Amino acid sequence: MHMVVGSAAVAGVRDGIERMSRSSLPAGDFLIESAELLSRAVPSVAACVAMLDPATAIVTGVTKQGALAGRNESDLHWARIEYGEDDPTAVRTMVAGGRTAIGVSHEFGGAAERSLRMAELLTPVFGFTDEARVVFADRTGAWGAISMFRGSDDRAFDEEDLACLEAVVPAVTRGIRGGLLTQTRMPRDAAEGASAVVIVDEEDRVARMTPGARTKIDALARGAATADPLTVLHSLVQRARRAEPDASPVRIRLRTPDGCWLVLSAERLEGGRGRDIIVTIDDARPHDIVDLVAAAFGLTARERDVVALVLRGRDTREIASTLFLSPYTVQDHLKAIFDKAGVTSRRQLVARVYFDHYAPH
Incomplete structure (x- = not known):
């Protein structure tokens, strides 16, 4: 070449x-x-x-x-x-x-x-x-x-x-x-939102999976050139194998081609064989992805703290008290957040995060 x-x-x-x-x-x-x-x-x-x-x-x-x-x-x-x-x-x-x-x-x-x-x-x-x-x-x-x-x-x-x-x-x-x-979130059937579980054995073979798990895994594919969708699952499993026995589950968030956010978590199977790994696949809830969405907006760490409290319905004085800031500083942060998110009010911010990235089935 x-x-x-x-x-x-x-x-x-x-x-x-x-x-x-x-x-x-x-x-x-x-x-x-x-x-x-x-x-x-x-x-x-x-x-x-x-x-x-x-x-x-x-x-x-x-x-x-x-x-x-x-x-x-x-x-x-x-x-x-x-x-x-x-x-x-x-x-x-x-x-x-x-x-x-x-x-x-x-x-x-x-x-x-x-x-x-x-x-x-x-x-x-x-x-x-x-x-x-x-x-x-x-x-x-x-x-x-x-x-x-x-x-x-x-x-x-x-x-x-x-x-x-x-x-x-x-x-x-x-x-x-x-x-x-x-990315636009496409409508989905309620059954597609059910939690799925996959058990991976010590030889990295899929030993068992619940009904619907294969559908969720296949939803990760973006076309004929996509790697085996199980690659994502196996990458997560390998990280979980290296984790300490009492560590929290290893977790990833991803957005499927149809716009749905999923959370995959992996940990050692309690009570099972020593190296079996359990992987759970769930539709993401707002608290699962709010930090990722805030990061995608390009918010600073402090701005993300403010957004988290706005999404919990806290007013300016409550945010100021919780974060040990003055109300004026909170307002400055909110102005910067609105600019980065392309909104003009708290209500629009909540709608942008909630309805664009998570909506009930």
């Missing part, structure tokens, strides 16, 4: 992603379109596009492009390495270190095979010899990631490639956040 791309093409890709980030595309569609644009500036033979829960950096949806499209047979192996092993190039490690773009070969001094993911999966199964990873994050969290791959006929990703990937991080992050807020 010829890998030389002109600076004009790179600038055009950046401008295109910048414009698209303000177009109100649903988050998943926006991220896929961004990956396709980005491949013009940073060519690759394949790419893997992932949405993340900003609170945990666990994948909530995966789509594959190029040579990876339809290749789902190794998704469980990927999840075991990504969330069950320690790797300096894992997404959660990048997030913890504040890094947004890396090349595996570049990271290991030209020896990409030192990466467990490359040595055990990407090279022997797919023939890839290098991977570039970019995480779309800001002060509110990590919202998505793209992995791009090159083969033996290609040069490794270099500093110029990584600089190009880093340059689009702010625009792509903004587009993902905005896309989560603008």
